[in-house]
Amino acid sequence: MLEILPLILVFPLAGMLLNAVFSRWMDETWIAIFACGASGTAFVIAILQAIALSGNHFHVETVLIADWITIGNLHLPWQMRVDTLSLTMMMLVTGVGTLIHIYAVGYMRGDPRFARFFIYLNLFITMMLVLVAADNYLMLFVGWEGVGLCSYLLIGFWYDKGDNGVGNARAGRKAFVVNRVGDMGFLIAMFLMFGAVGSLNFDDVLYFFEHNGVEVAGLATVVTLLLLVGAVGKSAQIPLFVWLPDAMAGPTPVSALIHAATMVTAGIYIIARSAPIFALAPVSQTTVALVGASTAFMAGTIAVTQWDIKRVLAYSTISQLGFMVAAVGLGGYVAGMFHLITHAFFKALLFLAAGSVIHGVEHGGHHTHDHCDAQDMRNMGGLRHRMRITFWVYLVGAVSLAGVFPFSGFWSKDEILADAWNVGVVQGHWHGVAVYVLLVLAAILTAFYMTRQIVMVFFGEPRSSAAEQAIENPPVMTTPLIVLAVLSVVGGALNLPGWHTLGHWLEHTHHFFHGLDFNLGVALGSTVFALLSIWIGTLVYYRRPLENATAPDQLEGVLGPVFRFLYCKWHVDELYSKTIMALYEWKARFLAFQVDWYFWHDFVHEQLIASAFRGVTVVLSGPVDKGVINPFFDGMAQLVRTFATRVLRPLQTGYVRNYALGVMLGVIIVLGMIFVNEGM
Amino acid sequence: MIPTTYYLALSAILFSIGVIGVLVRRNAIVIFMSIELMLNSANLAFVAFAREFGTLDGQLMVFFVMTVAAAEVAVGLALIVAIFRSKASIDVDAVNLLKG
């Protein structure tokens, strides 16, 4: 059964190629069938793999597809790996991916680039599977870059829209460039690992670090910090999170699939994959935990102030990714993976539901010719009557994200908090306490901004004519929403306290992965905080709803400059553009004008090289060529002609007998030579 | 028993006469006859060697040489006829268009 593993890549790839080649002769229905079918088949294969793996006593299997590079000791195969960690990711990617494919059929209906969208989506699924199924770091990196490419393509999918008609394209470019910083870290980490181990295979690398233990702790620290740089880029953590909010320029299914559920979790995946190396480097672990916790808090504060429905969710995603990163940094790999899965469910749900809202409001806008911003929450309100299904699933997603018992977010978030409590209070590490505090604050903020969003979007009175005319979407869009809503509710059952299903499942991949016992105090505390936060949110926004679409936020009056500071995202973008970008541009200008243009072009090329060249050519063409070379070859030609007329021409008598005599002469000469050589 | 050497010597003499005929005579037909003489002298050497080694392969080679000679004579004489039709002569020196 495990031999069919490569098919999991083949089907999405085939779907992509089919649509890429034949889409112009197919209507939207067939394109959708191929795309969804490709993704769904991959999901089925992932399930079959899981069954096969449990039947195989969870023995790690590798499947060699082909040799890629073999030079001397460097041996890099295309080899896939099946263990519980990669299978978890595979099932998640293909399962959620398929639901989002189906949703996108409805969402993208009528788009002129309908086929291209699904080609990109299938390519993304393929690349994500390459990433999670890889058996070595380089193949993982191929997938890593592949999903980065898809992300870029899909962020800029509507490349002709956005600010000044280039906004979306700029957003894609920003994501690409920021990710390059992280990739650089990942690449250097790979080089170091290869230099030390001589292989990039997971088993070899991890064995090397486990086997040598503290002797290579220094190397482990460097490698893990560099891996962290990679993870920070991909998973949008401080300081490289700035690309993710802009990435919302892409179509909403893309935001749900790539920028919430799957691709951005690659950073958590790689940290979990490299867990034995991190175990050797306490400094790195601390850094990871603090980066994650700070990101969780910071992104939470920004999310509170945003107006754009998708931007709120984007910062929420960054915040939740911070939770996961903090969890794996504290050694709570199961908690991190658990939250990764539940987050994939409810955040995909929230994004898709947000897309449903946007779609509905846009539809209303078409009816009333009210071309307000369909993503601005100030233009919404009162939608719970017009979009019932969307409202309910949104509510499910929101309470799950807020961590209300017994929704899935409660279980996973609670486990992370319990991990932090364990490290900070039980084991007495200062960073555990810091992480715990930051995460609790972030959790409070989460509940608050979700309350704010629900109230703004669904309650109160419609604040625009578009919102008044908004309508519910067709079943092709709402069905995946309902499925995801169910998953968000029951997803917590994956790792209930006492059973630890996911923990035991992941334990087979690595003994570092083990669950933590339920901490009632922490759970109660977080629930109380969440409920409190929701209550406050209701007080602030439900009791005194926004009056119209241009009114300021209720909090702005209370917090004033702090609110504006948060609204401007802590001015991180401005900071980057003032420091890094300005320096970079100054250097670029300096190089372009001073160095390249004035020095190289004007001085070196124009004056030095060109004039020297002209001088040399004058000499070469005049005295050298005309004076010496040309007469020499003329003379040669003359010589050949004279020789031919004087000597060769008379030899051609035209008499056959004469030629025969020549043959005879040759025979005699050859015979003579034979005689001389043989010495006879 | 005549030693094989004698036959080889005779063969060499006949061959040389044939060579002179090709090189000296201008009558195309005589040149042809000289070639036949050369082939014949070679045949004589073949048969002599066949006896020397007690095998029949030399004689068979003569058989094939005769076949080739027959074909060659037929084509050669046809060529001479064709040349005669255009030049009204069989003097090989008359065919000297390749003169430099």
Add this chain to the structure above:
Amino acid sequence: MTAELIIFVLLAVIAVAAALGMLLSSNAIYSALFLVVNFGVVATFYLLLGAPFIAMVQVTVYAGAIMVLFLFVIMLLGAERLRHPNQVLSWQQPLAVVLVMALLGFAGYVVSMQGLASPPVDVANTVSYGSPAAIGELLFREYLFPFEATSLLLLSAMVGVVVLTAVDARRGVSRGVSRDRRS
């Protein structure tokens, strides 16, 4: 001198004389007849060498068929003598003689050095050696493929001759060689 040697020397003298006669006579008819004599003598040698079959083929094919063909052509063209017996290349003749002498020298040296001067084992008198039966046996077993190849050779020669000598009825010239424009 045994009787056999006497016969050999006599025949050799006749053969060389006939060859020289062919070479020296200015009339092509005489040349052809001298060559017939030479062929006949060579056939006799074949008999002495234990090759009766080859000897018969020599007489019928060479002396009979081929030489008759020569005579036919000579008489057909009426070209037994050249009309302008002028020598264009004066240095060709002596140079040819010198080269041939060198060739003869080489040949004589090689022949005398080969150690074949003593008479070989007398296979010629065994009954089966050189008989048509033995020749045929070898020809159709070992040399079947070359034998079949010669049939193709003869066929193509025949086709070639027909093409070369056939006269184009419309233009009155032979197809094989187009009429020389200068003649």
